[in-house]
Structures are given as structure tokens and as C-alpha cells.
Amino acid sequence: MNPANRRDILKYSAAAAASTLSFPALNLAHAQGGPLKIGLITPLSGPQEFIGSYVKNGAEIAVDQINKAGGILGRQVALEIRDDKANPAAALAAARELLGAGINLHTGGISSAVVLALIPVMQQENGVFMTCGAGTEKMNHENYSPHLFRPGDAPDARGRAQARLMATKYPQITRWTGLIPDHEYGRTMWGIFVDGLLEFYPALTGKKPEILDPILLPYGVSDYRNSITQALRQQADGVYNATYGGDAITMFQQARGFGLMQRYKVVCDAANEFLVARGMKQQLPPHWTGMHYYAEANKGNAMSERFVADYLTKTKDPEPLGWAAEAHASIYALAKAIEKGKSTDTKSVIAHLKGLTWDTVTGPRTLRAEDNQAIKDVELVYIEPAATDKGYRVAQYQKVEGKSVLLPASPGKKLVLRTA
Amino acid sequence: MMFADVLTLLVNSLTWAMATFLVAAGLTLIFGTLHILNFSHGGFFMIGAYAAYSLTQALGGSESMAMYLFGALAGGAVVAVLGLAVDRLVLRRLGGVDDAYVLIATYALLLVCEGSTKLIWGLNYRSVMPPSVLDGAWVAGHAVIPKMSLFIIACGIAVFVAMEYFLNRTSSGRLVKAIAVDAWMARLLGVNVRLVYTATVAIGFALAGLAGGLLLANQTLSPSLASGFVIQAFGVIIIGGMGSVSGAFLGSILLGLIDAVGQWVLPSLPGLPFFIAMTLILLLRPQGLMGRRH
């Protein structure tokens, strides 16, 4: 064999070894008394990039506002931002890196898989994580850990608030069905909505709701026509849609061809905020949907007005979607907990987050000590098509009191729901 | 099952089938002639859709059928030009290279398509409505047949007929077929094979772009449009026979029906019949229903 080749291979292996040894240079330095660092781990590429960008902007605005007001404990705050690509392995790498560098407080996490993956790490490496809108209910139930907090809407509060609203506004509509994506999130949202229907219709109208078998939409396809046809045959009066994002828009688009949504007396959407409205504009079927945050519903709240103004300045977007507000709220919660305990130490922060009441863009919220879930009022809006450039407008909105719909805490146990 | 249900099921299956065929037509043409499986075909389909969208938006919207069709043709033209560039820069260099590298290069191209789309058009979801003449549906008792569905079926059939005519009735088309069978012999007979290859690539890509424009109102316009159709198109051309346009046509109809029946019979495992069919064909008759062994 060529001696030159062998020399090269030795050279190369030495270089490889040397380069691994030089990694310490990449170690993040953090000086005591330097900036207070908070980790932001959220999707900034890949399919969930769109929502992740709202989280990033919301968090950055919160940090700017806090810094202008003097920072936390006299220190300026800085975000260490990492892209989790909505995939657990990338999120884990990012979390472990930040934890290893001494950054123990994190926020972000809108993907359920990411949140579930981070639970053991936060426990092991003694960190704190706040989710800005992940859909999984497991983090406050069977997968509960004191290190994870949900400062925003609980999935069960949202779905039950929607059911309660339906019972209040549409007492005559008792025949309900669902358009449910065939995966965990979809099934859970439907289960929660049904639980709400079964409690609130008898309680508020005296009538028992008739719950039809929901239409399960295949996940990961772009043609829903057969499911839509099935839905047509059902002849329900009210429908609950749990499809999400791009899939929801495709479904609504194709359903329009069949005139499906026009056959229902009311359409209730789980969590699409303005996504479907912005996509479809004038062609939108009028529908109720849940928002993590709706600016109009919070007029008069100084923090909310300031948030909208800052968001407009920063991104030229006049309508920050809910996830930005959740990120904003999570930073403020961390700030208050740190100030209260006069320390960024995990144990102290957890102790002060539990039971914390703090001001947010949606008003005051309280983090339940038993299961780390926030008690927050649910914001629901009714969107209609409009003959404007925007294409849609909010015709009415409602705040449903969180306390009246949130299910009791059951950390460590699976969520138990009523069934028909 | 009532007649109305069967009719609706049939129409839905055909709609899916023709939508998939529109995407798969260009893919199978390029494979048949150049023996290159273009992983990035879905990416160019997406770019065609976005191009059609931007153009029609700039010119006042696609409410009229004429505008909608113009957008689709423009999308096809734009992507055809891109195809020529891709041919020059990428495909020509992959001439004598192992099949594996070709697949990987075209996969890389798909990533480039997706990244560029996000960069140019951003991440927002957009939704385009069918032209107003295609709004609504024909209702016959329990059967509901959206006009858009019939439009898509018509498009698919039109493209199929056009391609069959081109390949079988015109001399240039027959030349393409001849080269697909034996390029070496064609070269010996004085045919400018390189030119025909380039033209085929242009046509194949044009079909991708055209499909993007025609199907603009069928689903959400988002950067993940590409990956949605990739696997479907592959399945269809494999079952039909890689390289055969009529095979792709038949394959898509067959798969559409299998999928619809599958959703009826086995709703808890969506997509399973599709992959089982694909697997079975690859095992029992790898050249597909109408393909020939290479």
C-alpha cells in the first residue's frame, strides 16, 4: 500500500482526535452577574416553522420589555435560541447543551413529541421548561413532572370551554359530530369536547346531546373527499373540527366543493386561530375557533396593548397569533418567579412558579401547584367572511372563565373523560 | 350500498386518481426516456403551483376559468425553463453515474426546491379557490358531485389523451419512444439523442408545473406540498410501469379505487392498501402493469 496514503490516514485521525479535544473552546461561557440567560427551544425550520416564528417573536418582545424595565434582579436578560425542528432528538441535543452550559430555565416547545421527550431530561439535569402551546395533555397527567409547566390554555379547558359556549349559544343544536384527524391529538381533543357536551348541555339546557360517531380523517394525506362524503351522509347539526394548520385548510377547501360546512348549523374549530381564515379569506365558512390570545378581547389591558404595539413594530404584523402571547406570558412568569425567590436556582424557581399568580396579556393567570397547569380564561372568537382586503372579520368573541371548565388536577394519572 | 354512494365513491376515487396522474405523468415520461427517477418532481410541481398563484394574483385573481388555465400554463412554462436549467447543470453530469447517485442528487434537488420556496414565498399557508364556474356541486339525490372534481378528472383525461397522441401519433413522439427503448441504436441512426433528452426533460418538467397550476385549488398551498405527492406519484408509476404513460393512467385509477375501498373496509390503517399494492406489484411484476423490463 502507498506509504503516502497511510501517512495521510494517520494525519487525518490525529486531526480528528485533535479537533474533538478542541471542543471545549465551544463551551458556552457564562459569568456570574453577566446576562441572565433563558433558553428558547422551538421549531425554527421544518413543518412547524410558521408557528415557531410566533413563539420566537413573542419571547423576544417579552425579554426586550423586561430589559427596558431594568431586567430581572438587576441583570439584563438574554435568550439562547435553538431550533428543535419539531423533532425530539434535535430538541434533546439543544436542551442538554443549554443545560450543560448552566442555562436551567427554558421555554418554547410547541410540539407534543418534543415536550414529552424533554420531561426526563429536565428531571435528570435539573432544569425548568415551559411549553408555549403543545397539545398533549399527558404532561399534566400521566407524564407529570414538577419541572414542566404549562402557562397557557390546557387542552381540556379549551375543548370544554368550546362545548360550554355551544351549550350557551346554541341550546337547540344537540346533534354533534366531529371531523377528527386520526391521531392522538385529534382523538384527545374530540374526547374532551364530548366530555364538555355531556356535562354542559344537560346542565345548561336540560337536554341530552346526541353524539354521532366522529369522522376520522386519514392523517398525512392531501385528499379528504371520501371522509367528507361520509360526513355528508351523517346529517349532524353541529360539527367540531380538530384538523390543524395546512391540513385544516385543505379539508375546508375540499369540503367547500361539496357544500359540507353549509349543511351544519354551527361549525366549531378547535385550535386554528386565524390560520384557516387567512388562508381562505372570503371563501371561509363562518366558524367559532379558540385562540390562545385575541387582542380585541383584551383591550383595556395595558400589557396587551403594549404587546400588540411592540409586535407591530418588530414584525410589521398587526395580528400576533396566540402562540406569541403564550411565549410572552411564559417569560413573564419566569421573571416573576425568579424575582420572588431572588434566585435562578431550579428548586427556587419551581417553588415560586407553583401557585404563582402573574399578569399576562390575557389578564392575571395562576399556575396550579398540584399539576403545573395555568388557570386561564379561554378566548373564543366567531369568524365570518368579509368583503374587505383582509377577507374575514371577527363578528363576536367570548371569554369563558377558566375555572369553570378546567378539569380538576390529576397529576400522575391519565385524563379521565365522560363518554357517551 | 346505494347507487348514489357508489357513484360518489367512484367520482372521489377518480378525482384522486387523476390528480395523482397529473403529477405522475411527467415523472414517468422522464424515467422512461432518461432512466432517471426524479425525486424532485414533487418540488417542481410545487414551484409550478406557486408560480401560477403569484402570476394570477398579480393579474387580478383566478376567478375566471381563463385566468385559472392561463396560470396553469404559465406555471408549466416557468417550470419547463427551470427544467432546462436543471438538465444543463445537474442531469447531464449524471449520465454515466450509478443509479444511486442519481436518486440522491434528485433528492438533494428536492431539498433545494423546498428551501427556495420558503425563501421566496415564505411560510404562510395560502388557499386558492376554484374559478367561480367550478364552484359548487351537482346534487342528484344522495350523490354530491363537486364541479371541481369533474374538472380535475377532465384535466387528467385531457393530459393523457394529449400525451398518448404525442407519443404514438407524432414523429417526434415516436422518436422519444424509440430512444427510450434503444438510445444506442437511435444514435447510430443519426438521431440527436441529447436534443431529444433535453426536450423530454422540458416536457416532463412542464407537465409537473402544469399539474401544479391545475391542482392549485385542490389543496393548501404551502412549502410542504412537494412531499405530499412524492410517494403517491411513485406508487402510481410503479404499479403502472415506470416509463409508461398509459400505465400511470391505469395505475392511478386502480390505486384510487383500492384506496377508497381500503378506507371503507380498513379505516384504522389509512394508506395500508396503497403500500401493500405497491409492494405486491414490485414483487410479482416489477415492471408494472404496462412497463417493460430494462
Next chain:
Amino acid sequence: MHASLFVGSHLRRDLAILLTLALALAGLLVPHLLNRGLIFIVGMVWINAVFGLSFNLLFGTSGVLSFGQAMFYAAGAYAAAVFTQQLGWPLLPSLLIAAVTGGVLAMCIGFVALRRSEGVYFSILTLAFAELVHLLVANTSFLGKNDGLSALPRPRLSVGAWELDLSQGDMFYYCIVVVSVVLIALLRWVTGSGFGRALQAIRQDPERAEFLGIPVQRYRWMVFTLAGATTAAAGSLVAPWAQIVTPELAHWSNSTNPILYTLLGGSAYFWGPVLGAVTLSAVFYATRTLVGLSDLVTGMLLLLVVLALPGGMLGVLSRWTRRDSPRNETQEPKP
């Protein structure tokens, strides 16, 4: 063809062992020098290296292009998850059973696929099978459906009466290094053995190999099974390391990862996939704060490698060194 770096000689075998040890040492030094986050990434690099090497055993050595290796990776990961979490098994038996699961799955699929198809049809068939597995896993209740299985424990290592708790500190990292080194050594040994040389013959010219008496079909089936087993073994390390398994592990985009490593590093060289895995991780790590461009960057990188750097990084390296010596080959090693 110029002496392929696959063909073993004593000198090279020693070198390979030396290199393995050097890498192992560097691996073991890592926990003392790096922070915990980087340790996680380095652990993943070890696993990815084995994944890539298994793929290249099929592609570079035997000429079998599989687009579905993710299904074996996922099989191993899920097997390990189920056995350690639900049955509380210690590490070694879980690892073994994961490898066996992958091997059996590969054996069955290989039996069917290799017999009936070749070339690009075979590659697409592996893709189809992988998607089937992805579908089945995502729809199976006891595998957690879409959410997968989370909160997986770090198992204990028990040899007879002696036990070691791997959840302490960096213990599991050392475990990953040891297991990876064993797997890499195994793959190296197979590549340099008579069987390995026969596989290379099959890749270069299957017809001629058949004439020489090499049972082409049987050997392809055997190497497919072996690669499936080692891929599953790599996957089984991911389960306790990341402590979560999701159906995404079986998605076709995960099948493209080992292809990426191999091409980047150079498929004609045994160590190519390792170099590719290290390099790609380094690139992703260095660009981790530059958000949003990953698709474009990865795509362009791949295109660059395929079009301009055939043979990958090691190919370029060896071409530079060959410039110093008189050319005595009639053609470049087939990329």
C-alpha cells in the same frame, strides 16, 4: 482497479484497529472535556456512524442500495424501548433482542425483496416496506401510536450477579462507545473477511461473481440480514439515550441520513460514513443558531458532493495524495 481500501492486508488491519482504538480513546475522553449537551450529540454521532456503516456495508461493499434502513433502526429502537420500559430488562439482553428483531425483519424482507427485484426497483421496494412499517408502528396502540413511547429508562447493565446502574452521570455514554466500537469492529472484520471480498466482487460484477461460484443471491440476503441487525443495534441505543421513540424514526427521511453520511464521507472507503456522520453533525452544530436555512443548506451540500466531489471527502483526500505518486491505475475507483 487500484487496490481498493476495502481489501484487507495485515498492515491495514493493524491500522484499522489502531484507528478504532484512537477513536475509542477520543470518545472516552469526551465526557471529561465537553459539556453534557455536546456529550449527547457525540453519543448520537457514534450511533449515526454505526447506522451509516451498516448502510455502506450494503451499498459500498455489496452494491445493494436500500432506501428503507430506517425501518430496522426503528425496529431496534422500539424493541429496546418495549423491553426496557415495559418488561424491565437490563441492557445486554435488550440490545441483543433488538438486534435479533432487526435481523429477523431484514431476513424476511430481504428474502422477499431480493429474490424478486433488482436495482432501482429493489430500492423503491425497500422504501415501500419502510413506509409500511412506519404506518403500522404509528397505528399500534401498545407502541404508543403517534406519540410513541416516552420517559424511557436508562437500563441497568447486569452480567451475572454484577450490576451497574447506567442512569448515573455519563455511564450510558461509555456504554454507547463500547457497543459502537464492538459493532464497528464487527463491520470492519466482515468487510475485510473472505465474505466481505466476495461481496465486493458481487458489487463489481454480479454475473462474473456467479460464474466464480459465489452464491450471489444468498450472500446478498445474508449481508442484508446482517446490516439489518447492526442497524437495529444502533437504533436500540437511541431508545435509552434520547429516552423517547416515535414513529418518525421509521420515516423515509430517516433512511436518507445514512445515505447522506456515506456520500459525504465517501462510499468507497470503509471509514467514509464515520467521517460523514462526524462532519454533518459538526456542520449542524456550527450552524445551529443560524435558523431556517437547513433544507437549502443540506440540499446544496448534497448536490455539491454528488456533482463535484464524487467519492466524497475521503475520495478527494485520496486523490490529493495520489497526485504525489505515479499514476498506475487505469481508472478511478468507481464512486
